[in-house]
Amino acid sequence: LAALAGCGKKENQGTIKYTLTYQLPDSLRSYAQYLPKEATVHFKGDSAVTIQQTSDESTTIITNRHTGFMLVLLKSAARKYAINYTRADQDAERENMPVFSFARTDSTKNLAGQTARQYILTDKMTGEKQNAWFTTAIKSPQNALSLVFDPALGVPLVFSTNQNGIITHAAVKEISMDEVPAGIFSAPQDYDKITPQQLQEMPVGN
Numbered sequence: 001l002a003a004l005a006g007c008g009k010k011e012n013q014g015t016i017k018y019t020l021t022y023q024l025p026d027s028l029r030s031y032a033q034y035l036p037k038e039a040t041v042h043f044k045g046d047s048a049v050t051i052q053q054t055s056d057e058s059t060t061i062i063t064n065r066h067t068g069f070m071l072v073l074l075k076s077a078a079r080k081y082a083i084n085y086t087r088a089d090q091d092a093e094r095e096n097m098p099v100f101s102f103a104r105t106d107s108t109k110n111l112a113g114q115t116a117r118q119y120i121l122t123d124k125m126t127g128e129k130q131n132a133w134f135t136t137a138i139k140s141p142q143n144a145l146s147l148v149f150d151p152a153l154g155v156p157l158v159f160s161t162n163q164n165g166i167i168t169h170a171a172v173k174e175i176s177m178d179e180v181p182a183g184i185f186s187a188p189q190d191y192d193k194i195t196p197q198q199l200q201e202m203p204v205g206n
Contacts, residue, residue: 013044
C-alpha cells in the first residue's frame, strides 16, 4: 500500500506571481515605464522558470536546482536570444550579487494565503538593511529572483534587490499550487544561441 501511495504522489508544483516596483536614480527615472510590473515564477520538482514581460520585451530564466542548468531567453520585437549559463558562468555572475546576513524576528503575517515570517536582511557589502518576508509553508526550488537569498529561509514573498543602482521591490500577489503549463521548462528552437560573453559585448539596442 505504501508503494502504491508513493506512485500516486503528485510532484510539488505551482505558480507565484509578484508585483514589481522600482527605485531608480535620477538619471534613469524616464526608464521606469519600460520596466516589467509583474514577475511570474512557475516551479515543479527541481525546475523553476521566471518570466518578466512588458508589452514589447520579455526575459525568461529557466533553472534546475539539481543539474545546475540555467537558460536565459531574451525576446524583443526584433530579436530572440538564448543564453546558456554554465556553472562557471553562474559562479562569475554570483560574484556581482549581494550577500546577505539575516536576523529572524517574531513577526508573522498572512501573505497570499500563506504564513510568512519577517527577517531583517543586511547587505554585507553596503550595510543596507531591509525587511523581507519568507514562507516555509510551500516548497519551491530557488529561481532567478530568489538566488541571492539563503534557501533555508524559505520562499521569499516580499523582498528587494539592488542591481547596478536599480532597486527592485517585489511583493507577492498570488500563489497557486495548480499544475504548471505544459512545456513551460522547455527551450524554444527559434532563438539565436549566444554566449554570456557575446551578450556582454553586444551594443545597447540590439
